[in-house]
Amino acid sequence: MVDVETFIPEAKAEIEAALGDETAIIALSGGVDSSTAAALAYEAVGDQLVPVYVDTGLMRKGETEGIRETFSHMDSLRIVEAQDRFLDALAGVTDPEEKRHAIGEQFIREFETVAKDVDASMLVQGTIYPDRIESEGTIKSHHNVGGLPDVVDFDGIVEPMRDLYKDEVREVARELGLDSVVSERMPFPGPGLAVRVLGEVTEEKLRVAREATAVVEDELEEADPWQAFAAVLGKATGVKGDNRVHGWIVAVRSVESRDGMTARAQALDWETLQRIQSRITGQLDSVSRVVYDVTHKPPATIEYE
Numbered sequence: 001m002v003d004v005e006t007f008i009p010e011a012k013a014e015i016e017a018a019l020g021d022e023t024a025i026i027a028l029s030g031g032v033d034s035s036t037a038a039a040l041a042y043e044a045v046g047d048q049l050v051p052v053y054v055d056t057g058l059m060r061k062g063e064t065e066g067i068r069e070t071f072s073h074m075d076s077l078r079i080v081e082a083q084d085r086f087l088d089a090l091a092g093v094t095d096p097e098e099k100r101h102a103i104g105e106q107f108i109r110e111f112e113t114v115a116k117d118v119d120a121s122m123l124v125q126g127t128i129y130p131d132r133i134e135s136e137g138t139i140k141s142h143h144n145v146g147g148l149p150d151v152v153d154f155d156g157i158v159e160p161m162r163d164l165y166k167d168e169v170r171e172v173a174r175e176l177g178l179d180s181v182v183s184e185r186m187p188f189p190g191p192g193l194a195v196r197v198l199g200e201v202t203e204e205k206l207r208v209a210r211e212a213t214a215v216v217e218d219e220l221e222e223a224d225p226w227q228a229f230a231a232v233l234g235k236a237t238g239v240k241g242d243n244r245v246h247g248w249i250v251a252v253r254s255v256e257s258r259d260g261m262t263a264r265a266q267a268l269d270w271e272t273l274q275r276i277q278s279r280i281t282g283q284l285d286s287v288s289r290v291v292y293d294v295t296h297k298p299p300a301t302i303e304y305e
Helices: 006-021 032-048 061-069 083-090 095-116 129-135 166-175 192-196 203-221 270-283
Strands: 023-025 049-055 078-081 122-124 154-156 226-240 243-256 285-292
Touching: 006 032, 006 122, 006 154, 006 166, 023 032, 023 095, 023 226, 032 129, 032 166, 032 243, 049 061, 049 095, 049 154, 061 078, 095 166, 095 192, 166 192, 192 203, 192 226, 203 226, 203 243, 203 270, 270 285
Parallel strands: 023 049, 023 122, 049 078, 122 154, 243 285
Antiparallel strands: 226 243
């Protein structure tokens, strides 16, 4: 486990040395990794840092509003509305790795635009150790590691938490005094809901994944999973009222883990699962079936793509 009392001043010193007098932007998603990196960098260099939250249209329910509230003390916070640009970049893309690379490239282009606006030459990211391992081992590309384009218009990229695991990042977040809503929240993938819908990304699939995930997170709060969400798999026949429908199949995933490198499917009770499926099919007319994923990691990954 990381010694936070040693790590924090060393990380701040690393950020100060890397930036010098340069202005930097930081990719802020609201997750524990990017939020902790932002807090570290903000304490280190203050107004030299411009936090940038990109609303990709691939985010969880209420994410943008939560960002505005949680980071309102950072005067330089920029919120970029880029939903249409990300959907355009993903149009017709069905391969999981192509999705990740398309998202990674669009992220960088959004950051480059803001960087030109504020005359920033450096990029800070919340990359952690499992991100690097999974990308280097070709398990999957992370948008902030293997998903980066070949040409990046920054003088340097600073990753102060590149050697930390998720539970260590949480320790740093607590020591920095971040609200528990941030420090204890479940992981969320950089590519967002795009890797929780199989096949082409559409607004309809995203809406289903977003609303169903909100139900899962609400119902499983007391079960305290490491990560829990809903994914959209495809379509299946169902019955609603007196009508035969061809609706979405939603898979519920809830796992226990220490660092995300391995995970075990959580043993949820039948009543909880029935309550989840009842809410999802009741609230979403376009969903005809809900299934529960019992596969551990390995052989599965936690996310679907």
